[in-house]
Amino acid sequence: SEDLAVTPEGEVKNIETGETVTDATLVGTQDQQPDPLAKTNGESFIPVSAEDVKNAVADANVQLSKFEGNEYGAHWGTHNNTKAFFDYQNNLFVQQAKGVIDVSEWQGDIDWAKAKADGVEGVIIRLGYGWGNNADRKAQRNISECKRFGIPFGIYWYSYADTPSIAKEEGAGVVAKLKRFGVRASDLAYPVYYDLEKWTWKGHQPPTDPNVYNDIVNNWYGALQSAGYKNLGVYSYTSYLQGPLKHADIYAKTTWVAQYGARMGFDSFPTNSRGWQYTSSGKVGGIRGNVDMNAFGNKEYVDKNNSNNATSYEVKGDMGVEWRSIGAEKSVIGKPIANEVCDWTQGRVNCYQNFENGAISWTPSTGAHYTTGTIRKEWARRNYEHGVLGYPIEDEKKLSNDWKYQRFQNGDIWSHGTKESRIVLYNLRDSFYKNGGYSSLGGPVADEENMGR
Structure with a gap:
């Protein structure tokens, strides 16, 4: 921020005077999170340490200048006769690319007709932040206008979670607001993103342990997935991804990354499709002031008409959403090895598709898993x-100690390591959860026994 800095202890200071900032709209209160964009008058930013800035300037022997767009050389161009985005050395980031902005109430009432005419091809809309808060004041309008003008859109939610239980509350809040605003899973051309950043909030500290963050992400994902929203992703910036978020499972969900510089520093994108937020100082018709700009597209060219290789097996509908949400070809199940198989007989509607290391099953009532x-x-x-x-x-x-489980219609399967597995059915399953579940009883170490009667 131009005016503010954060100490290692999480205190927000005025750069000029050195005084601690106490304004609740900027730092919140013990019980209320602040709007994270208030500190910068609505502009996104990537936190860096003062020492890093000093060292970078000294090493490069350059003069500091106001950040206007991506003046470091990341740029648009063409590749394979498609719109593409490159870093400063002409290394391809994505082809088949779209110019996407992300917006919040800080952009005011956007003239979406002008924005679309000025080249906006997609939008990620802020729905809100934290838990127990109202939605972003322009979220409903932005969603409705994007629908009206046919602009593809996604959603993002800024997290203040420091425990998995709070993440679950954040997820429940997202679901409630999506439903209240009439956003169905099928409306979303881009994912619902979980925005994970090093936040500042009076009396609270963000997590530093990647394992804690992984549990936070899984709980938030669970809340969204159980409500039918499967097209999900994680958003953050490179330095945070290489610190508190450095976890393989989080990387497997991270498809949108902020990096305001010459190149993209995150190289662990789990899917072919990805997004780079490359500046917070963009200018677009219909929007007063600055707006974040992004390049979304595919690293490898996707030929939908090509049927000569493994990618010819299309993963469609809800099963496609499920596959992409877990990491697509880099996920635990790998690439598809056959086309989907469906039974559309009345009363027996279901589909499945086999992959290298597993399968995805779907029914209208259970969804795709x-x-x-x-x-x-x-x-x-x-x-x-x-x-x-x-x-x-x-x-x-x-779970911990190498335990895993998965819920089915009539029971759960539990596994410990790679060899031992048990099932817990019907009433015993319900009693297990009622009495504290894994946290109280641990995992099952034997199959149930039928005592008769």
């Missing part, structure tokens, strides 16, 4: 969906 590894082997031993368990109703979840 993958199965893999030890859990899938146990499900197969129980005759898949035709057996006592039925279809999966949630994705596999990881």
